[in-house]
Amino acid sequence: MESKMNRNIILIALLALLSVGKAAAQSVTVEAKIDSLQILIGEQAKVQLQVAMDAKQRAIFPTYTDTLVRGVEIIETVKPDTQFLNDRQRMLITQEYIITSFDSALYYLPPMPVTVDDKVYKSKALALKVYSMPVDTLHPDQFFGQKPVMKAPFAWEDWYGLLACSFLALPLLGLLIYLIIRIRDNKPIIRKIKVEPKLPPHQAAMKEIERIKAEKVWQKGQPKEYYTELTDTIRTYIKDRFGFNALEMTSSEIINQLLEMNDKEAISDLKLLFQTADLVKFAKHNPQMNENDANLINAIDFINETKQPEEENQKTQPTEITVIEKRSLRVKAMLICGIALLSAALIGTFIYIGLQLYNLFV
Structure with missing residues (x-):
């Protein structure tokens, strides 16, 4: 009885294993x-x-x-x-x-x-x-040849990049030409303007006389240059002080014009100065050292005696405008680098424009 039960248990286990395997195989x-x-x-x-x-x-x-x-x-x-x-x-x-x-x-x-x-x-x-595709060989007239190449419709979108580069290239080209001209003429890109107050005529004349005194041209054996600079300074002073163009007048014409406007004592020393200067310039006169010093003093006395009196509420003199056009080596190097960069940018822009035109029309 017991052996029979064991056989049934084993049989049931085998059947269970077969069903599980079959279920797994069907999964x-x-x-x-x-x-x-x-x-x-x-x-x-x-x-x-x-x-x-x-x-x-x-x-x-x-x-x-x-x-x-x-x-x-x-x-x-x-x-x-x-x-x-x-x-x-x-x-x-x-x-x-x-x-x-x-x-x-x-x-x-x-x-x-x-x-x-x-x-x-x-x-x-x-x-x-x-x-396969059905082909009606009995009616060959229904076949059509190759279609012609159709042109693409015009669209502004295709031209936006080309137009933008063209408008960009024009100012770049203008700037490049301007820089090249400035560096060729050795001029700065931007001029610096220096505004200085204009000195009164007598101060400007005395400043020039001080320069002549400091250079001592007459001691270097150049009396003609000395008297030319001295008389030109006096002529410029007379023009600015009295209002007539003494630079274009002879010595006698200047003296006559001054006699009509001032006392004779102030003119007498100036007349001696002009006479000596004419002799030196036109007659090769070689004045003595004390004579040169005396004429310089005569010029100073003439200016001091004829200068316009300074007033406390005197109006401000008009200004002088001086244009400074010096350029340092550093600025020149930067200018050359800018020209090189602009040239490279323009070359790239023109290449891009050429490629775009080629793609649009070819």
């Missing part, structure tokens, strides 16, 4: 479908391979290169899509292949193998019929 299903059984040459079809299995299992799909079978090409292998079922106990993985063919025939698509936990499962086989 994986592989199915292949095609969305169109018939296509024209060059058209596309979609092959769908689905695998249903437990969530803990691992599947390996077949790997194809360029063709599914000879004559059927794979255009694209879509990324697999995974769906979980039965509270994430099961999952359904879908793999799609987009195929086409360029030869008319009936193609046999063999079963597609899928490896699940080192065991190979296969789908059912598929078929694909590829038809």
Whole structure:
């Protein structure tokens, strides 16, 4: 009795193991479908391979290169899509292949193998019929030749970049030409204007006489240069002080004009100065040292005796504008670098414009 019970228990265990193995074997299903059984040459079809299995299992799909079978090409292998079922106990993985063919025939698509936990499962086989384009050879007049090349419609968007570069190139080119002219003429890019108050006539004359005294030209054997500078200073003073152009008048004309405006004592010393100067300049007279000093003193006395009296509320003298055009080596180097950069920018701009024109018209 006891041995019989043991045999029944063993039999029941074996049956349970067989049922579990059978259930496990049936837990994986592989199915292949095609969305169109018939296509024209060059058209596309979609092959769908689905695998249903437990969530803990691992599947390996077949790997194809360029063709599914000879004559059927794979255009694209879509990324697999995974769906979980039965509270994430099961999952359904879908793999799609987009195929086409360029030869008319009936193609046999063999079963597609899928490896699940080192065991190979296969789908059912598929078929694909590829038809060629029907051609009516009995009516050749219905065939049309090549279409002529159509011109693209005009669009302003195609010209925006070209126009922008053209408008940019014009001021750059103008600036480059300006800089080249400035560096060629050795002139700065921007002139610095220095505004200085204009000195009264007697102060300007005394400043010039002090310079002549400091240089002592007469001691260097140059009496002509000395008297020329001294008389030019007096002539300029007379022009600014009395208002007539003494620079264009002879010595006698200046004296006569002054006699009509001032006392004779102030003019007498000036007359002696002009006479000595004329002798030195035109008769090669060589005056003595004390004579040169005396004439310098005569010029100073004339200025002091005829200068305009300074008033407390005297109006401000007009200003002198001096243009400074000196350029340092550093500025010159920066100018050359700017010219080089502008030249490179212009060359690049012109190359871009040329390429754009070539693409638009060729």
